[in-house]
Amino acid sequence: MVNLGEVFNFLDRIKMGETVLVEYSSSNYAMDFTVLLLKRYAEERGYPFVIYDNLDTLYIIDKHxxxxxxKDAFSNSIVIKTGGVINIGRVIERIALEREPAIYLKRYEDSTKRLQDKYRGSITVVLGMERLFAFINDFFSFYEIMTSMERFLGSAARRAFYLCDTRVCNILPLNPLPELENIASTVIRAKIREGRIIGKICKSPKAEMMGWKVEAPITELL
Known part of the structure; x- marks a missing residue:
């Protein structure tokens, strides 16, 4: 699959209720163009596009x-912020970070349930997961977060894409990638090479799709 239309056709095959983990390396712009691609897909197909922006990650993408x-690629995007101080997009809710994960998770789950009712069928992108896990240094809190994520697997109101920087995750005291890969129904490894964004499907509920590569020129997104 070597053009944007074919990548969109691939995304059509990801079912509502799926949790998709997109792994990338911060050594290139894979994060930035993955988010832009998902935004373009949502616009093309007429789906609501919702971003959970953890600790101002969206600001970095917007500037890149x-x-x-x-310019202002996300000015009309629906944004829920956790921590951070820089507003990008239409910020409709804020979830305060707490030292006690259970308090934060309750607020996050309540917010997500409200938004699912309002924006059914959304393409939901979660940014900066590795930044959140950098605050976690005990297994109890770690698995509180994982259990919370599990509860949204199968939610027919959205397709959720969690973007994680593998280089950061691999140096954290508690690396979340193995558990995130276990929870996710689909795992994609994204990279930029020779002016193209490339995604390798490492895990999928459709056996024939495992090992596929999808790619498109980044110029088609600009």
Missing amino acids: LGFFGL
């Missing part, structure tokens, strides 16, 4: 894309 000549 600005260097490519794309």
